[in-house]
Amino acid sequence: MLVGSVTASIVSLIGSHGVYAVFVLMAIDAVFPAASEVVLLYAGALAAGAFPAQHVSLFGAQVGPGPGALIVMGSAATIGYLLGALAGWAVGRFGGRPFLERHGRWLHLGPSRVDNAERWFDRWGLAAVLVGRVAPVIRSFVSIPAGVFGYPLTPYTVLTLVGSAIWSFALAGAGYAIGTSWETAHSHFRSFDYAVLALVVGSALWIGLRRRSARSRAVGRR
Secondary structure, three states, X not given: OOOOOHHHHHHHHHHXXXXXXXXXXXXXXXXXXXXXXXXXXXXXXXXXXXXXXXXXXXXXXXXXXXXXXXXXHHHHHHHHHHHHHHHHHHHHHHHHHXXXXXXXXXXXXXXXXXXXXXXXXXXXXHHHHHHHHOOOOHHXXXXXXXXXXXXXXXXXXXXXXXXXXXXXXXXXXXXXXXXXXXXXXXXXXXXXXXXXXXXXXHHHHXXXXXXXXXXXXXXXXX
């Protein structure tokens, strides 16, 4: 079942691949929600030595447990997210609105969400990226629209780096503080699993209805 397996899968990936899994998952989270909260909390707990059988290692060298391991995890998350965000910006910049019209639904960037993103940028101006990077959920829907709306690359990169560092080190630090109490905190992520299930089911229904409507219009024009 999906419920109960989402966070377990994330934990398993990080447990098996450590820093590299954190890097990749955070890069994905820059353009598509990848449960960065769970990723970072677990990464922090791992850095604290909460799991004796698992260690933080970088390029074959074991780090920590301790502050050094936390810095490695936080840095991997920050850099991974930045690279994913730059890729998302490039997709939006060079693909433009036509890209979103064709493929936006697969990235949960339908017309209404794009309109919301445009209002977000109009409201916050240059601060939109920084504010968006530290806002749950919204943070995954900033990258591509920023490119579509022509947000300048240099401030985008700097503000994304700052916002990502704040988010990554704050949550990884919380996981580090949780340490051996991880299992207790982990039990509270059940609501996240249900939210993911609702998102997947809702997206499937929406896509199915859109396809049925398109077929009906095509038949009506014949």
